[in-house]
Amino acid sequence: MIRFDNVTKIYDQKTRPALDSISLEIDRGEFAFLVGASGSGKSTFLRLVLKEDHATRGVVYVAGQNVAKISSWRVPKLRRGIGVVFQDFRLLPNKTVFANVAFAMQVIGKSRGIIRETVPEVLKTVGLEGKENRLPHELSGGEQQRVAIARAVVNKPGILLADEPTGNLDPTTSLGIMKVLDKINRNGTTVVMATHDDDIVNEMRKRVIELRNGVVLRDEAKALYTSMIPVIPAADFGSGLSAEANK
Amino acid sequence: MRVAFILGEIGGGLRRNVSMVVSVILVTFVSLTFVGTAGMLQMQINQMKGYWYDKVQVAVFLCVDTSTSPTCASGPATDEQKKNIETLLDSAAVKPYVTSWAYESQADALKHFKEQFANSPIVDSVTADQLPASFRVNMVNPEKYQIINETFSATPGVETVIDQRQLLEKLFSVMNIASLVAVGIAGLMIICAILLIATTIRLSAFSRRRETGIMRLVGASKAVIQLPFVLEGVIAAVIGAVLASGTVWAVAKFFIQDYLANQYKDTAFISANQVLILTPGLLVLGILLAGISSLLTLRKYLKV
Numbered sequence: 436m437i438r439f440d441n442v443t444k445i446y447d448q449k450t451r452p453a454l455d456s457i458s459l460e461i462d463r464g465e466f467a468f469l470v471g472a473s474g475s476g477k478s479t480f481l482r483l484v485l486k487e488d489h490a491t492r493g494v495v496y497v498a499g500q501n502v503a504k505i506s507s508w509r510v511p512k513l514r515r516g517i518g519v520v521f522q523d524f525r526l527l528p529n530k531t532v533f534a535n536v537a538f539a540m541q542v543i544g545k546s547r548g549i550i551r552e553t554v555p556e557v558l559k560t561v562g563l564e565g566k567e568n569r570l571p572h573e574l575s576g577g578e579q580q581r582v583a584i585a586r587a588v589v590n591k592p593g594i595l596l597a598d599e600p601t602g603n604l605d606p607t608t609s610l611g612i613m614k615v616l617d618k619i620n621r622n623g624t625t626v627v628m629a630t631h632d633d634d635i636v637n638e639m640r641k642r643v644i645e646l647r648n649g650v651v652l653r654d655e656a657k658a659l660y661t662s663m664i665p666v667i668p669a670a671d672f673g674s675g676l677s678a679e680a681n682k
Numbered sequence: 683m684r685v686a687f688i689l690g691e692i693g694g695g696l697r698r699n700v701s702m703v704v705s706v707i708l709v710t711f712v713s714l715t716f717v718g719t720a721g722m723l724q725m726q727i728n729q730m731k732g733y734w735y736d737k738v739q740v741a742v743f744l745c746v747d748t749s750t751s752p753t754c755a756s757g758p759a760t761d762e763q764k765k766n767i768e769t770l771l772d773s774a775a776v777k778p779y780v781t782s783w784a785y786e787s788q789a790d791a792l793k794h795f796k797e798q799f800a801n802s803p804i805v806d807s808v809t810a811d812q813l814p815a816s817f818r819v820n821m822v823n824p825e826k827y828q829i830i831n832e833t834f835s836a837t838p839g840v841e842t843v844i845d846q847r848q849l850l851e852k853l854f855s856v857m858n859i860a861s862l863v864a865v866g867i868a869g870l871m872i873i874c875a876i877l878l879i880a881t882t883i884r885l886s887a888f889s890r891r892r893e894t895g896i897m898r899l900v901g902a903s904k905a906v907i908q909l910p911f912v913l914e915g916v917i918a919a920v921i922g923a924v925l926a927s928g929t930v931w932a933v934a935k936f937f938i939q940d941y942l943a944n945q946y947k948d949t950a951f952i953s954a955n956q957v958l959i960l961t962p963g964l965l966v967l968g969i970l971l972a973g974i975s976s977l978l979t980l981r982k983y984l985k986v
Contacts, residue, residue, distance in 0.1 A: 485899075508903075508904065511898075511901040511902060511903045511904070512901065513901070514898070514899060514900065514901035515900065515901030516901075517901075518900075519899050525892065525895065525896060527892060527893060527896070538893075538896065538900075539896070539900040541684075541687045542687065542897045542900060542902035542906055542907075543900065543901055543902055543903075543906075544684040544687075544906070586896075586900070587900075590900060590901070
């Protein structure tokens with residue numbers, strides 16, 4: 436579903452690459468955590484999938500397509516196949532829950548009938564029945580994130596990208612959000628979630644891709660937030676000492 | 683559905699920055715009014731040219747007591763000299779260029795003078811022998827004025843030959859300058875309008891960045907995201923253009939047609955309805971103005 440072939444992203448020639456020759460593949464229907472410290476390249480990874488940025492070197496495939504080859508007027512079509520959820524929800528404050536979710540369908544030209552039919556269905560999936568007419572500020576943080584998730588999946592994308600979706604939420608609420616994401620994943624959507632939340636990663640036991648300084652440090656199935664076996668990537672041999680000294 | 687959605691977006695956008703929209707309307711209104719005025723002046727010039735060029739004559743003025751020209755050395759024109767001129771006018775060299783000619787005696791000249799300056803105290807002090815008699819020559823082609831001039835300016839008894847067209851040219855050149863000034867002001871105002879539309883669109887895009895950000899993420903097409911902004915500017919500019927057309931029409935109707943045309947009955951003025959042909963031009967100009975400046979702004983501030 437998502438494949439990176441030796442992808443390098445350099446924002447600024449003077450600093451180290453944000454992503455350094457990364458190769459990995461996430462299959463259809465998979466659930467993968469993207470973990471790593473700030474600046475490790477998680478957000479860059481997500482941006483490249485969305486074609487918000489282009490790779491400096493290497494090829495990014497999304498749903499079998501080389502994104503570099505997608506012309507600018509067809510980028511919207513690519514994005515319709517990808518749902519995105521953010522840490523800060525990004526809801527429209529003056530629109531109701533229903534209108535916020537419906538907005539995603541209106542802008543791509545879905546008919547009123549289909550919107551009326553689909554939105555309540557999706558709100559039910561994320562556990563927000565009966566709150567259609569609330570405004571975002573009348574909802575708790577967890578509920579707002581559910582609205583954001585509903586909006587991200589209402590057009591039935593094949594991929595859901597989540598950028599620290601539980602970053603602003605308490606552990607119990609976070610768990611609820613994870614259940615929603617898991618449900619969406621079990622319905623066949625590929626989920627890639629960038630996170631710092633170790634409890635959640637440990638609880639879910641899904642694939643974990645750990646990035647550090649733009650390289651894949653570890654890629655394990657059914658893994659924990661921190662590695663059970665200490666891994667030292669080949670690149671760090673030798674440079675490890677100097678890296679320590681720099682700290 | 684999408685049409686309804688875009689219309690809703692436009693309505694929201696116009697409501698949100700009413701003051702900016704009003705200023706765009708006013709600036710396009712003023713600038714297009716100047717453009718329209720320049721157009722109207724040009725139409726008036728053409729109208730007058732068409733009307734007067736048919737009527738202009740070449741006047742061959744004869745010598746009077748006070749004449750100083752060398753051809754008048756022998757004093758006022760004699761009957762013999764007059765006869766000579768008449769013969770020349772009917773001669774083979776001149777006749778093909780002349781449609782008709784008439785003699786205006788000093789008494790006729792005084793009569794015309796009195797009519798022309800009816801409201802001026804000067805009429806009471808003018809007598810017939812101060813005004814020159816003249817031959818009024820209508821030409822087949824007024825451009826061939828030189829033929830008359832060459833033939834008669836050296837003829838004894840002729841003081842001077844005057845081409846009335848040249849007097850008109852002076853008037854037209856004044857009107858041309860006025861319309862150039864109007865175009866110049868219009869140009870400045872149009873630059874203002876373009877910058878103001880760009881600023882308005884920028885503000886509008888900024889205040890709706892949340893919406894447009896979400897629209898991008900869920901895969902709205904470029905048209906759906908940008909069209910509301912472009913149309914906002916275009917709607918404001920069209921309103922301005924309509925107001926400008928209305929103003930230009932009102933000036934033509936109430937000032938030119940109802941006032942000037944009544945005051946100066948022997949002058950050809952344009953009618954208010956003739957001015958209406960400027961309207962489509964002003965509308966198109968307004969739309970282009972807003973459309974181009976907003977597209978350029980959006981390319982910079984609203985990446986898709």
